[in-house]
Amino acid sequence: MIDLDETHDPERRSWVKSANDAATDFPIQNLPLGIFSIQAQQPRLGMAIGDAVFDVTGAGTRGWLTGDAARAAQAGGAAHLNALFALGNGPLRELRRQVSALLDRKQAAREVLDQADKGLLHDRARCSMHLPARIGNYTDFYAGIYHARAAGALLTPENPLPENYKWVPIGYHGRASSVLVSPGSVRRPHGQLPPTASGQSPGFGPSQRLDFELEMGFFVGAGNLVGQPVPIEQAREHIVGYCLLNDWSARDIQRWEMFPLGPFLSKNFGTMISPWVVTADALRPFRVQAMRRDTGDPQPLGYLVDDADQRHGGLDVELSVGLRSQQMRQQGIAEVEILQSNARHLYWTPAQMVAHHTSGGCNMESGDLLGTGTISGPQPDQLSSLLELTFGGTRPVLLPGGEQRAFLEDGDEVVFRGKCRREGFVSIGFGEARGLINA
């Protein structure tokens, strides 16, 4: 069993009443980090608690935090969490422990309760969220094997699962500048569209096959130096927290541009993440065994193998995608859930991705973002992009109100959600990654 402490205690309740609602993503057992602002004030570090945001920077300034936690709160007082992440998991864990005590119904001091309404606790609906980190580098992996098979069958039918797939945690460098925070919008990209026949000219115009990809993202805490790989045994300690990630994709642009150097403009017009970083610490109860290999699958090479990672390196996060079109909004029709999946369906663990990424000497920096790749599951309703779900656009999804979707239309809003549930524990969630398509 992974070691747990009082912050995971299912009996713990908060004096913030909405945090005790069974449906909330943000009970006192979660306490994810984010950068928020109120009106024109300076962005600062907060933790989500129920329907509210607790001002951690303010708590630090008032002297309510001590030692490592005070240091962590101070590092997080900038408009981004890079300096806090750089401290690593120890101080972050202590910060979460002390804030948990401050928000605990039984433990909170009179002073905290008295001042809570005087500027330290904010209605979450009134807070603007910012990117949690200044993302110096963004890498996207391809660790969802069901996605690799399904997408591979459509994009490269002659070779659905690449020969290297079960050996190499395949990844590529994404665009850091266009990582956007939810809620937000992306503009439908224009680009070169594939020729309709070999020898014909490509077109140029708005993508006709705009898609989402359901992924999780995770942030680097302490970094490593160039030329100094992170061994697999230490890799997990370099990950400070997780979020939801929508790797918006233009399939027509992608198909034409990606040979031989990989996706470029088909992805770099925007990548959207949820604003709350759920800490590695909060996720401890929801760690599971890494995905089992099929009989006949090779054993990974030594630099990717660690017993503890095999036992606890997987994550049990239920994921879902909701869609609401402009017409549905106009007709007052609620968002419809079009697919569910689970982070268990990753062939490689986040620790394996970090170990692989650094194995040749590449340095990672605090605040770097890594994406898992699209997390599809084995069932037809677990295919986590429209490309897969509609079999390349040939079997459109039917929406309430009578519309069909092969790919995304202008005005469509896509919402990712993530939830961790386990018998004997309070469920925690990731909030939303919510994005609207504009013309």
Next chain:
Amino acid sequence: MIDLDETHDPERRSWVKSANDAATDFPIQNLPLGIFSIQAQQPRLGMAIGDAVFDVTGAGTRGWLTGDAARAAQAGGAAHLNALFALGNGPLRELRRQVSALLDRKQAAREVLDQADKGLLHDRARCSMHLPARIGNYTDFYAGIYHARAAGALLTPENPLPENYKWVPIGYHGRASSVLVSPGSVRRPHGQLPPTASGQSPGFGPSQRLDFELEMGFFVGAGNLVGQPVPIEQAREHIVGYCLLNDWSARDIQRWEMFPLGPFLSKNFGTMISPWVVTADALRPFRVQAMRRDTGDPQPLGYLVDDADQRHGGLDVELSVGLRSQQMRQQGIAEVEILQSNARHLYWTPAQMVAHHTSGGCNMESGDLLGTGTISGPQPDQLSSLLELTFGGTRPVLLPGGEQRAFLEDGDEVVFRGKCRREGFVSIGFGEARGLINA
């Protein structure tokens, strides 16, 4: 003719005597920017002049610069040039113009001459150079068509020049964190090595096919916002300057990992650039017509076509690669030049790369670095990587002293140089990108 001013005047001489040597890369007509430091002092903005570095930050502090130039010098006073680049080409041009006057033998004020030896002019050999910018994003293109053909024939013989090549300025996102400044060393990466036969296991160990790639790099000045492409007519104004770029590559790792998402660990262990940014302004006399298309080649799509870019968008930069092994150093044998090429051999201009990069809405930030891709020429001694030069390692290069090189060995030092020459103008150069291979 592109408009030139007194800074390009071939008659202009500097009171810094070494700047008047015909062989120098850094006559008064060049004045490239860099971030330098002396001993333990704070890194600051300098311009290379002959064998010296002129302290531009210091000149600004003393009030020798006015208006835009003073503003530019102040922006460049940080440990990186991002804020200076963000001002765009106008202030940068004015800065270069005023520093040129300060260093001019005829124009320099008594005060400048008197103080030059008191801390504003430094022996270049004693200066430490730093990365010129905090590189938020690094993109590498594939615009050298002779390289694409030669490398393609080796890596993907069934398809040497991709079907999209003459339509798409192919590029991919590189790793920003491991961009290193010359002079420096890179550690030979370990990684997965391709199976020796299909169905076999890959190996893991030090790359046996370590290579360089001769490229040029260029820096983004003023950026653009997400969703707002830069039109081709404006694209050149977003480029502030150029450097040499060595895209170190591990060919064995590359071959195994790169399908389907492109190169990753085979490149991200280190990318090396020369420390001096030769400004777009200094390069004006050396602009040439963009590469002529072969008969039968398609006209580029409209978003990539601009008359001025076709007339002046190319660059005439003579490039060379020198190599010196450990044994050669031990035996006192000088470096040997193993190939020459020229930036004229780029199929796409830098402006086309910027227009393409932003065409789907991707935002560029000040200080972003773009690489051209390997610049090979049509001749056998113009193939600008060992992969090409040795035909995949099958025809090793013979070194003085009797050694052979199919790929790089530990202790090898690789030196890139670049020079612009034109009748009626003073030649300017790029200095060196010098890198040593360590075990």
